Amino acid sequence: MSLALLAALLGTFGYGAGSVLQSIGTSRARGVMVVRQPTYVAGLVCDGVAWLASLLALRALPLFAVQALLAGSLAVTVVLARIVLHARLRVRDWVASGVITVALVVLAASAGPLSAQGPPRPFELTVLVGLGILAVATVVASRRARSVELAVLGGLAFSGAALCARAAHTSGSWGTLLHEPLAWAVLGYGALGMIGYTGALEHGAVGPATAILWVVEVAVPAVVGVWVLGDTVRAGWVVPAVVALVLALGACVVLSSSPSGSHG
Incomplete structure (x- = not known):
């Protein structure tokens, strides 16, 4: 459990730093040319490390x-944006960051034992069909060039990646994952998530885009994880967990309007 928590915290800081670096990169180039920006590439590396850390955490902790x-990375993003981008940080931003920190401690403490049950039979087909639908929606949204739409789609894509990773965990060992359609779906959803988030950063500020992304990416897997994949909460911790989740999401909304997220 402690290793999983450390992995999740590594993911938190990795995603936070990656968001700021990618924001800088997308402010200097557009489209495919952004991959020639060293800061953007560095942000991708941070995201890659964070993603691998999240997969490790998912093997011992429930999705929610x-x-x-990982959503705590928004607080990291806002603070780093203040340092790197020299934006003003409001009192409410500090308070929201503190609320997120406390809420995440409660959520970590409320996690119950990971269920060993496999996903229901229709799950695999559903996520594969969903991958195709999301790919089409992302292409359409990219042409419309609207940050909010792209951030929502990016959040849904990363949600799909997390759900597939969680479901693949119960289907076998690491060595068998290469033969699992769900494992390959993780890569597909992850790629769509990166495309959606990059587009959101190109056409909007890093704060709102990241906040929308994480609200979707926390809420969707939390609901599906508990109701479909059998994730559990410790006895007597359901109410604290729900309150902490709501507070964390509310703090994300507050941070989304932070001046530290105005670069984009």
Whole structure:
């Protein structure tokens, strides 16, 4: 459990730093040319490390806990944006960051034992069909060039990646994952998530885009994880977990309007 928590925290800081670096990169180039920006590439590396860390965390913690911990990266993003981009940080931003920190501690403490049950039979087909639909929607949204739409789609894509990773975990060992359609779906959803988030950063500020992304990416896997994949909460911790989740999401909304997220 402690290793999983450390992995989730590594993911938190990795995603936070990656968001700021990618924001800088997308402010200097557009489209495919952004991959020639060293800061953007560095941001991708941070995201890659964070993503691998999240996969490790998912092998011992339920989805709602891992995704909420990773959402704490928004607080990291806002603070780093203040340092790197020299934006003003409001009192409410400090308060929201503190609320997120406390809420994530409660969520981590409320995580119950990971269920060993496999996903229901229709799950695999559903996520594969969803991958195709999301790919079409992302192409259409990219042409419309609207940050909010792209951020929502990016959040849904990363949600799909997390759900597939969680479901693949119960289907076998690491060595068997290469033969799992769900494992390959993780890569597809992850790629769509990166495309959607990059587009959101190109056409909007890093704060709102990241906040929308994480609200979707926490809420969707939390609901599906508990109701479909059998994730559990410790006895007596349901109410604290729900309150902490709501507070964390509310703090994300507050941070989304932070001046530290105005660069984009």
